[in-house]
Amino acid sequence: MSAAHDHHHGPAKGLSRWLYTTNHKDIGSLYLWFSFAMFLLGGTFALVIRAELFQPGLQFVEPNFFNQMTTMHGLVMVFGAVMPAFVGLANWMIPLMIGAPDMALPRMNNWSFWILPFAFALMVSTMFMEGGGPNFGWTFYAPLSTTYAPPSTTFFIFAVHIMGASSIMGSINVIATILNMRAPGMTLMKMPLFVWTWLITAYLLIAVMPVLAGVVTMMLFDIHFGTSFFNAAGGGDPVLFQHLFWFFGHPEVYIMILPAFGVVSAIIPTFARKRLFGYDSMVYATASIAFLSFIVWAHHMFTVGMPLAGQLFFMYATMLIAVPTGVKVFNWVATMFRGAMTFETPMLFAIAFVVLFTMGGFTGVMLAITPVDFQYHDTYFVVAHFHYVLVPGAVFSIMAATYYWLPKWTGYMYDETLGKLHFWLSFIGVNLLFFPQHFLGLAGMPRRIPDYALQFANFNWISSVGGFLFGFSQLILLFVVIKCVKGGKKATDQVWEGAQGLEWTVPSPAPYHTFETPPDPKLIHAQ
Template sequence: MRKLGYWLSTTNHKDIGSMYLWFSLLMFLAAGAMALLIRVELSQPGRILLEPNLYNQMVTMHGLIMIFGAIMPALAGFANWQIPLMIGAADMAFPRLNNWSFWLLPVGFGLMGSTFFMEGGAPNFGWTMYAPLSTTYGPPSTDFMILSIHVLGLSSILAALNIIATIINLRAPGMTYHRMPIFVWSWLITAFLLLAIMPILAGTVTMLLTDRHFGTSFFSAAGGGDPLMFQHLFWFFGHPEVYVLVMPAFGIISEIIPTFSRKPLFGANFMVYAIACIAFLSFIVWIHHMFVTGVSVEVKIFFMFTTLLVAVPTAIKVFNWTATMYKGALTFETPMLFAIGFLFLFTLGGFGGLMLGIVPADYQYQDTYFVVGHFHYAIVTGVYYSIVAGVYYWLPKWTGRMYSETLGAWHFWLSTIAANLTFLPMHFLGLAGMPRRIPDYALQFADFNQIVSIGGFLFGIAQLIFVYAVIKVVFFKQGEKATAQVWECAKGLEWTIDSPAPHHSFLVQPVVTKSVHEWD
């Protein structure tokens, strides 16, 4: 009981970071199980397991839980653990607010999960919640989903506010903005982005709520509103949200690649500019999700160009990571394997994004499995890979024990084979015309769908290896003892303290004299 009280009231950034990460793992397993149910249903044409309405509920909840429950909390966990350690701060700027931000999450997901047991079932209109599917035709549980999004949004806003205040005010003496690690930079920009977009989502779902119950017609043509406006508002939030997920991932990869290349990060300043540039561009690309909704040609051309423009800063980053590895003394520990996997596969996902950004081509790809394939390459082999890489990279610092490299290598290779088996054929299915979000399909899509389902299950099994490797270290304290430095060429303040990181990180205020990118 006392332990429960401790975790409920802890204000230590490491504890809260750990809670974020465990919660994220739990949500990842839940939403992953839903993905597997979806794949069972799609493993053969015809009805296998799920009734179509339940299938739609699974698709909706898989998306919502993965994005808001698994990926975002995992990245927030990294921010909580690493930012104070990396900038030499004692804790986050608002520790109690930090505790509250975390504990809002279980409340929000409790609400969201409860919708499965309500009359009419859980929301069934996809994570994009398009009106009028979510207004006129939404099940009663939609209101609970809206409330849950408000709670989760508040949690994200408070976390973002805390991160910005921490980075601006609590840096150690000498830790100028120029000397800050890229991970911290990526989170500073991401937090601003979060603070700008989460209230927009809150406003949009509030409009949904008032349309459903209070007689307004924001999204109802019958009352002078416009359902298309929902798509504009949603994607004004939704596209930057994708970058909220991706940018901290960029930060993690930018920490790992120099360590295992034994070279400083190539063009570190440009990496920061590129992240800032991507953040800015993310606000002016949203209509690429709506090319087929009848917007004018001029608007399409503008948004096509801005969308394609995102490729420039992204290419700078990929080039800089590659240049960092060039002529480096590379070793391939698990974090590096996942970082290289990220580099290849995220770039592949990015190419899919370029194809989707081209207006005439998008007419063919829109609402097909091509989009599903592209998105999963970006989020699974992009963001998820970087999260896994980050966990392997910093796990020895967090726990004081080394993980098993053998298990890590198995995890990587199985995951990579499985991810490609799962998400690559989705592109072919999409090109052949298979629509997304359907519980059944025409016979000609059967073969590829079978491969995708097999890949999906293999990917699920591979993640159990990861869970086992982490539990082995955290709960059973198995594995070699880690030194303070852990990795030979890791740079930064977090490597100057003991492993595991003590409850009070810095007994003496550290003084920073040079950037982590300036090596002797």
């Protein structure tokens, strides 16, 4: 083998490897590390919130800074932690799962990652500007985010534009890869569900990210160029902002959960040692959820004073989401039923996902019921609901995926004892943190307040204790991953006894280049 040939195969050395890389595995790793860094940053903001809410009264921060914390926590977690984590998993796993040598558009792949750190540096820097950073909630309702916003809002708008561009490029890449680069024999209905859920997610992203870009541009014009899109005094409409935002925002929440469904649909059959019960219906359910996500947006706005007919339509449409979501949960349970289960860390996270996500689903049905939503709306009940679907939902699925594929990425088994410790501390912490928030909301505590009436003291106290437990438990994950990258028990190619799919046919760790020639079609099985 010549030296030049060798050079062609291995990664470059040093920093330039990461700056110039067009390799899907490198870019996947970059996304995942970036996401973890943002998870810790957004988590730190959350701990500031929980510290302030530990007791009634103002102890640590001023109300304006508190509002910056709730806003930045939401923005960083949604756009910086959860979304990039799933893009990282997509980069690593989609080519390996469909037998492709890389992503379809590798240079764009590099760019879509490398603009992200700049977007977040810009956004976080607003906190050090005069007047402070965004303090109007992650939903940034106008006119609080336009006429009444701090001067740094322009930088926030620019950061959102960059994040949107990154997401759109990432999703074009996913679609181009899945539609064009599947190995011979990998028909659409043989694709692993993670690939299916990401294909649908990518279409959602392309559909709604331009709407977000549009709405922040309208804000920019209202702030600087004298337009009145959202200014009632100039003939504009503050409610229009909410319609546009949630037309983006509701599909956005499915963008954060559909790939999670894919991850769990891979892990449960592996550790139950039994095929997924209803593959076809899982695909159709995912597509149905994606379709419904476009016609339910105004259920976030039941209190703005829509006409009765509008309220009823959005109530019925929202309730319908429970049907395909139920199909998914029933299929996971039917897959576990009469399997031969073992409970390694990925499976523990996946089971916790199914239970706790379903609890978030129950409160979702409750919130869909419009007249009762008048009581729940903008209270801690809503905070509990969406954190149940996002933290033990989306975030647990990302952790499950990390433990599941880590041996394939590093070539070593992770420390199972520490993994289980991480799981149990996270599980207890997350429930202590969010379950009491249901009670707080029902008893009447509004969200986004830095201080509260005395009857809310007990459950806030418990919630804060849970918050710190959950937050600091995540350092165990960091330790386990670093330990696993450095060494440990060698992983086999198969890694897990019951695992199915092309990613388990390549060596562990997966070589820098895989499937340069397509895999043997005989290796491709129906799921």
